[in-house]
Amino acid sequence: MKKLLFHVLCCTQLPLFAQTAPDVNLTQYVKPIIGTQKMGHTYPGATVPFGMVQLSPETDTIPYEMNGKYNPDVYKYCAGYQYDDKTITGFSHTHFSGTGHSDLGDFLIMPTTGALQLNPGTATQPESGYRSTFSHATEVAEPDYYKVKLDEYNIQAELTASNRVGFHQYTFPQTDQAHIILDLMAGIYNYENKNVWTFVRVENDTLVTGFRQTNGWGRTRIVYFAMSFSKPFYRYGHKNYAHDVYRGFYGKFDQAHNFPEMGGRQIRAYFDFKTTAGEKIKIKFALSPVSTAGALNNLRTEIPHWDFDKVKQDGQALWNKELQKIAIKATSPDEMLNFYTAMYHAFLSPTTYMDADGGYRGLDQNNHVAKGFTNYTTFSLWDTYRALHPLFNIIQPKRNADMIQSMLAHYDQSVHKMLPVWSHYANENWCMTGYHSVSVIADAVIKGNAPFDVDHALEACVNTARYKLYDGIEYYMQYGYVPEDKNSSSVSKTLEYAYDDWCIAQMAKKLNRTDIYNEFIQRAANFKHVYDAGTGFMRPKMSDGSFRKQFDALTTINQGFIEGNAWNYSLYVPQAPAEMIQMMGGQERFVQHLDSLFTMHLPDEFFAETEDITRDGIIGNYVHGNEPSHHVAYLYNWTHAPWKTQERVRMILKKMYKPAPDGLGGNDDCGQMSAWYIFTTLGFYPVCPGSDQYALGSPAMEHASLQLENGKTFIIDTKGQSDTNVYVQKVVLNGRTLTQPFITHQDIMNGGQLTFYMGAKPAKKNYQ
Template sequence: MSRTMLLLLLTMPIPVFAQQKTNENLLQYVKPIIGTQKMGHTYPGATVPFGAVQLSPETDTIPYEMNGKYNPDVYKYCAGYQYDDKTIVGFSHTHFSGTGHSDLGDFLIMPTTGALQLNPGTASDPGSGYRSTFSHSTEVASPAYYKVKLEENNILAELTASNRVGFHQYTFPASGDAHIILDLMAGIYNYDNKNVWTFVRVENDTLITGYRQTNGWARTRTVYFAMTFSKPFYQYGHQNYVNNVYRGFWRKFDQTKNFPEMAGRQIRAYFDFKTTAGEKVKIKFALSPVSTAGALKNLRTEIPHWDFEQVKRDGEALWAHELQKVVIQSRSREEKENFYTAMYHAFINPTTYMDVDGQYRGLDMNVHQADNFTNYTTFSLWDTYRALHPLFNIVQPERNADMIRSMLAHYEQSAQHMLPVWSHYANENWCMIGYHSVSVIADAIMKGNAPFDVSKALDACITTARHRNYDGLGYYMDMGYVPEDKNGASVSKTLEYAYDDWCIAQVAKKLQRMDIYEEFIKRASNYKNVYDASVGFMRPKLSDGTFRKAFDELQTHDQGFIEGNAWNYSLYVPHDPAGMITMMGGKRAFSRHLDSLFTMHLPDKFFAETEDITRDGIIGNYVHGNEPSHHVAYLYNWTGEPWKTQERVRMILKKMYLPAPDGLGGNDDCGQMSAWYIFSTLGFYPVCPGAATYQLGSPAVDGATLHLENGKVFTIEVKNQGDKNVYVKKVVLNGQELLNNQLTHAAVMNGGTLIFYMSAKPDKRG
């Protein structure tokens, strides 16, 4: 075992089930290219589970604005890569996976030969800059490894990574003019003023250090680096693209060439080599949130050698270890590719955010020490509270507990005294709505995965939920709803606040803090205040207590909703489905409403007039590509028609997930889409995180074995499985038939056997 592998394994939880794993190579089923076309917004590059480095190609660098206006083309490049593109601009070290907004794309590197060009050129004329054409026929994307031929200069590019270090290997042709370009201007969602400052220091002829400060989605982000080459460069230089006036030293030096310090807002540097045919020039590039010294320590600790293949094998071993936590049985290779790629995508985010010594930069911009936990960042909580964090409570409980510790550290460092909403790199970007850290914390506490101070965690939840200045919350507290004339997306906010408040109530009750329970269980019923029985939908209400007259239940924008319409959000009461169903006319009427949602035809003008809405990810008016609908197919379990849940779930699995570049029916959203797939494929789903139960659906595999960190094994067997046999005849847990379409978390974590008996005919006994 290499020193690197040993170090990494010592810093991660190792369960006792290692000897029980399958001998099958599960890595073969992971296809990182899935989701890189159209709306998936995934990236194909190299990373390790929850790694701080995501080393991946950029196929274009699109400015955020054109002529002072938002450039809609930028949306395609949330992950920096689009499968349909024909050129690669370079390889950068930080990426989000599957988001609908973006940032990052730090420290782009590109190898070239011939005349030096320090601009990226254009996709239509790649020879006008340093970019290169490429072909998918030479592209390989697999866990912890990426390879592609850069055709313009006949250079083979290979990438791998450890947690904090990206490892590049470039095989050059014979050249007296080989270059490695380091572009500190490039980035994803680049604003004109995104770069605040960049600094590069040439320590010697193989070692470079520096940092980049940006003001993008994260307002105050600083990333430090240490970069080392496997062979010395013979000369170097840079260009400052803000201006070409170099101050200091009374101009006694030419600071553009062979000068060891480069500083400016827009810097592109280059390092020159002479190469022989087939020579490999390797680069190790380490990141740190703290300092260049921290980056250098990360580099020397994680990859102290130059064996590219060893680092690749180490990364593959880490992925193999994680994938073995759920071993499925399926006769379909496509099913295995979908499932294990979903596992891969689910285990990318959140990402490690600290140096090997535990230091990290906090929300207060001071340096903190993570004592006895791993500090994480990239919390897309509006998405991931629904299924990703509940999945972690089963297969990644130690990591999920550390993620909550990271959220609590965020709270302690927050000037607003709030838990994270959507945070990354020591910044809160306040994207989306609700305060869904509360859901993640409550889910862990109620499921017994809370090795932290639960009383302090509850206090953080309460303080967050009482923050009157946050996004209409004061109105909500005073009036029982958010009025649309005072704060937009008011219905969505009211509904999501009510759910989060229910989560707080559950924890308060568990901790016997009954005054808090009474306060928040009352708030949890506020969803009723925005239901208009006269139209049968949730509807925006004004501050005078009347419903707004202008109302279109099919439209999203300016209707009181966000990333959904009245049809979708009227079904968003995950904490009280029975109450919602009664309010909406009873089981029969509610079932008809669900049927219409899945089967209705949306008019063409709906897509033409609604910004950012496409037909991708939509079945009828059920929008799987947007998270508010993710629990909806399971609501038939409350109408006495679970067979409809079963057929809808299997339909969604078939339509929304394919082992192809365009195989995701919407943004993967930091693993939420993938977590939905994993749960639903196994046959159960967390409709209401914060409740220690799951709703049963229809498993899509022949069976599965869950190897749990507590050493126990939970086995799922599926009898008479088939594409037509989507209906569940009966379900038996450890010899006892389940009669309520529900599975408890304790039953999973205690180990045992769950058997589904499938049929081609629905069991309509309810």
């Protein structure tokens, strides 16, 4: 099967290593199936760039708890789909891409034939429910298009989408027992009391509206829908599995069959048809954060017709337009597929969160209107501040500015007066450490992409950083670090707060706010307080000023770190790498430390400590699947051995990315893993967002052309590129030979040409 899959991935009409041109359809190089196996947590379904609808198959329903305890298998299904599964339970309309936590999976639709079954059954006995077996041989996944045959029912399922509307097309056999099941119980992050309430209203024999309110990862989340059929159904009904429907006067009716209102906590509805052989039943399913009227308006605005192929073509044209922003000439078919799939994954999140008329549900649970910007949600900021938003500042500046305005709206609606930490669908999840909205905002301001109220943005950043009730900030402000005996994950928090403080200082400096600059540049040095010169590592510190006695630099649990260990986090001072290197003993000792990180062998116990780490995502003790390590390979640039950065990044590209279902060495995390790939393939990386500097690496393509929104073009060329010629001999920017392994944001935005001359041996004196 793997050989067959590789053949399917790699065989296209055009040579994959040819340089892309404006008339080339780049969607052919995107394979959404990449990352759907093991750790990637991506989904293969249909969506448009940054779309509000992500219409994709679910391959299992996993309870959050088993025997009263957390079920670790839940982690596998953050995107609802696992490539190794043999059955499909249906197609739902909302999904995260590449996350390490789950939610969404709203409004699951499943077409069936034969005797009606309203439970999903089990993977081992699919005939016990409405699920169906399927084969990857009949599965097609393209940008904004997904197709699969449901073997149990001989139904061909096809999916496409506009921004706010999912479009289903099901080709049925001849039968008098055709059903469309609408499962409002199903969802990702399933546990018993997730559904607060669901409601379905049958408006007529082709139109259904309703909503779903859940209490999952998002504490209170409401999504409205409008569902339109291409053919009238002749019968419908539902079952309320919670038996909690309020009957009252409604007890006079048979509510289970042909009753136009369905309300309850656990509802599965069905709609019956009679079909001829090859007949297509189409469904348009629109979402809204505001109302069923908003959903219906979205449906009529975006897809007023029933032409499935037109929606698919329009969606793929949108994808092609976005992919054309970087045209590359790759050295192999694999790299062409990897690069444009990375572009695709990077443009899935954040997601649109407003109706066609601008209405959206705010953090205060009131309805608002986005004026002058597109409102976005799905901010996985602990991940995406590192490379995804810096990438947007280059090739998606307008969208990135709108995302920041969405963050500022979140701040204005917050009772805490805090910027988002990890937010989606009018909810703050408070997931992970730091307050990295400030990094995204500062990066945009420093790089000149700030068409918003920068003074208000600075105020939001400062108030967030001073909010004492949040995650140890009170102790951080009191002690200059977070004490481990007062607040867990203390070292990670101290280091991340110090970096965010540095970002605020840079923004304040640019806006001539000396008072704020002085306060936060002092706070930015707090990383020094958790460095233990005796061990050479960052280490948990107690409130009495002593280092915690129990310390293991390799252990990930209960050592003061989150998603990493002391080896990883001791390298997290992106705002002051030269100072960090000196603090850790100077360049020679630091290079040895970095070398050891990449070459050491971790014991099996390390992998048993946390479910989201496997050997697939690790090189030595370098954990590419966990973001705190993403800048680490570039730190050699601040030493006498920048050639080791070139060697390491090319190795990581080969080991962590491949054009296969298991082709991502870790969660894609809303595009961060993919953004790392894009930057590194191009030959530079934003080690410290909030500065205007990029560290150079070793480009892994022959040519790239970045089409910038300001109308200029930035070209990257390599001379002598090959898998063996990974070492940079010389770099020339617009005719000037660089003497340091860095370029600036303005160098890129000015347009021009960056040329790398490559060789098979390190040029140890190429930067002087």
